[in-house]
Amino acid sequence: MYDIVIIGAGVVGGMIARTLAKYDINLCILEKENDVAMGATKANSAIVHAGFDAKEGSLKAKFNVRGSEMMEQVAAELGVKYKRNESLVVAFENERAEIEAIYERGLRNGVKGLSIIEKDELFALEPNLNPDLSCALLAKTGAIVCPYELCIAAVGNAMDNGADLKLDFEVVNIEKNGEVYVITAADGRTVEAKYVINSAGVYSDKIAAMTGDADFNVHPRRGEYMLLDKECGKFTQRTIFHTPTKMGKGILVSPTVDGNLLLGPTAVDMEDKDDTSTTSEGFNTIIDRSTDNANGIPFNKVITSFCGLRAVGSTGDFIIKSRNNVITLAGIESPGLSSAPAIAEYVEELLKEAGMNASLKTDFIPTRKPAHAFREMSLAEKNEIIKKDNRYGRIVCRCEGVTEGEIVEAIHQNPPASDVDGVKRRTRGGMGRCQGGFCSPIVVEILARELERHIDDITKFGKGSVLNYNKTKGDM
Ligand SMILES: Cc1cc2nc3c(=O)[nH]c(=O)nc-3n(C[C@H](O)[C@H](O)[C@H](O)COP(=O)(O)OP(=O)(O)OC[C@H]3O[C@@H](n4cnc5c(N)ncnc54)[C@H](O)[C@@H]3O)c2cc1C
Numbered sequence: 444m445y446d447i448v449i450i451g452a453g454v455v456g457g458m459i460a461r462t463l464a465k466y467d468i469n470l471c472i473l474e475k476e477n478d479v480a481m482g483a484t485k486a487n488s489a490i491v492h493a494g495f496d497a498k499e500g501s502l503k504a505k506f507n508v509r510g511s512e513m514m515e516q517v518a519a520e521l522g523v524k525y526k527r528n529e530s531l532v533v534a535f536e537n538e539r540a541e542i543e544a545i546y547e548r549g550l551r552n553g554v555k556g557l558s559i560i561e562k563d564e565l566f567a568l569e570p571n572l573n574p575d576l577s578c579a580l581l582a583k584t585g586a587i588v589c590p591y592e593l594c595i596a597a598v599g600n601a602m603d604n605g606a607d608l609k610l611d612f613e614v615v616n617i618e619k620n621g622e623v624y625v626i627t628a629a630d631g632r633t634v635e636a637k638y639v640i641n642s643a644g645v646y647s648d649k650i651a652a653m654t655g656d657a658d659f660n661v662h663p664r665r666g667e668y669m670l671l672d673k674e675c676g677k678f679t680q681r682t683i684f685h686t687p688t689k690m691g692k693g694i695l696v697s698p699t700v701d702g703n704l705l706l707g708p709t710a711v712d713m714e715d716k717d718d719t720s721t722t723s724e725g726f727n728t729i730i731d732r733s734t735d736n737a738n739g740i741p742f743n744k745v746i747t748s749f750c751g752l753r754a755v756g757s758t759g760d761f762i763i764k765s766r767n768n769v770i771t772l773a774g775i776e777s778p779g780l781s782s783a784p785a786i787a788e789y790v791e792e793l794l795k796e797a798g799m800n801a802s803l804k805t806d807f808i809p810t811r812k813p814a815h816a817f818r819e820m821s822l823a824e825k826n827e828i829i830k831k832d833n834r835y836g837r838i839v840c841r842c843e844g845v846t847e848g849e850i851v852e853a854i855h856q857n858p859p860a861s862d863v864d865g866v867k868r869r870t871r872g873g874m875g876r877c878q879g880g881f882c883s884p885i886v887v888e889i890l891a892r893e894l895e896r897h898i899d900d901i902t903k904f905g906k907g908s909v910l911n912y913n914k915t916k917g918d919m
Contacts, residue, residue, distance in 0.1 A: 464604035466801040469607075471609060478858070483779070484590050484591055489697075489699060495557065506785040513784040514784060524700040560581050569680065593783075600809075611630070613628055615629045622768075641654070651773060666708025675741050676699070695708075719751065758774060850872055861894065
């Protein structure tokens with residue numbers, strides 16, 4: 444039996460697992476997909492928001508400001524890239540009042556490093572902006588991080604400290620048997636736990652209902668993106684937002700920590716909790732609205748597009764409850780990534796209030812060594828690592844300069860990569876200009892060899908994503 448079970452291995456569940464792994468407890472994370480970071484965590488804007496957006500007094504405001512303060516250290520401990528690149532909320536002259544209102548709200552939320560800047564200063568900072576803009580809110584604490592890398596590292600750190608991860612474990616029923624929760628998966632497996640943490644993202648209302656809480660609901664709000672080639676990664680230095688609307692923070696233009704340029708997201712309310720398809724309407728909106736912010740965006744350099752689903756809760760705020768040894772985290776839409784470390788800290792407090800009485804481990808390892816990134820090594824480092832293991836001398840992904848050695852590492856680390864996209868998220872192999880066109884077959888071969896599976900059993904991203912290995916010419 445486990446002391447604590449966490450349902451959902453997104454960045455919120457991952458951060459909670461990492462925070463609780465320092466206690467001497469039996470901890471398990473349950474995830475319905477075949478990898479971690481498969482929900483909103485893998486498809487978002489990747490911004491560590493400064494904290495001026497959310498209404499003062501809300502949980503969103505409280506955890507965003509605290510999470511933003513914590514993020515740099517958390518990322519450093521987990522060996523994850525983080526960059527305090529600052530953010531700008533830009534405005535036309537007729538939107539000036541809104542900028543002043545956001546500035547005032549930011550001050551009330553306790554955000555440091557805010558100022559309103561005028562046109563001259565704005566264009567000195569970011570020359571590629573729309574010339575009709577007249578002022579902006581500058582947030583010095585705005586930052587960027589890689590969200591799925593953060594989640595993978597957090598879960599990995601929890602596992603390195605003894606936590607279990609059960610993948611393909613779709614929770615379909617939760618029953619209380621005395622003091623113990625019995626949690627059942629779609630395939631009939633069960634686990635038992637004293638405490639249950641529900642961090643199931645857009646499905647957190649369904650999990651809450653299994654624990655007898657049907658007080659709220661969560662609906663998905665689609666957000667589509669276009670990602671541009673690394674050639675465009677310096678188009679802006681800062682994250683550029685436009686003044687927000689009631690549907691969200693609008694279309695942003697932002698560099699990513701890996702040096703690409705990101706445009707999006709749209710905001711369209713949906714019913715289907717799994718529909719992450721992209722649409723031509725979405726692309727048109729991104730193109731129209733991002734030109735409000737910037738001038739001459741090189742739209743011909745788009746290398747991929749994707750869509751994430753915000754988990755919009757019916758209360759308008761994060762929904763965080765502790766009842767009968769169940770902690771529910773629902774409606775964790777933006778700024779959920781920024782808030783995740785602070786939410787985890789709060790969950791630790793809630794568990795103590797609920798009676799968790801565990802001692803700290805003496806051998807807890809707070810840090811996680813980043814995986815090798817061959818492309819970032821000096822020539823001397825490259826020579827040294829190839830001498831130790833010649834698999835680092837074989838480039839598999841030519842766009843991103845990813846080696847066989849790094850892919851093998853990703854397959855054997857915690858949490859292990861078991862499909863092509865899992866390797867991609869851990870190594871960046873297949874993330875470049877050709878989007879895996881050249882390297883995917885080699886990645887498949889390496890996965891099959893390392894996992895001792897038949898090549899036909901290696902998928903792109905789990906169930907149903909079969910890769911075709913028939914010949915295209917000659918006998919089939
Ligand atoms: C378009 C968009 C833009 C955003 N931009 C930002 C931003 O720039 N900055 C920011 O701070 N935040 C942003 N966010 C919000 C942020 O992405 C989320 O708040 C965060 O990723 C939520 O993490 P999570 O772990 O709660 O949810 P998820 O990442 O969705 O994880 C939930 C997990 O639960 C699993 N699960 C669901 N049901 C079950 C079940 N029955 N059994 C087992 N497992 C289950 C899912 O498979 C999933 O892996 C954005 C979100 C979107 C969609």
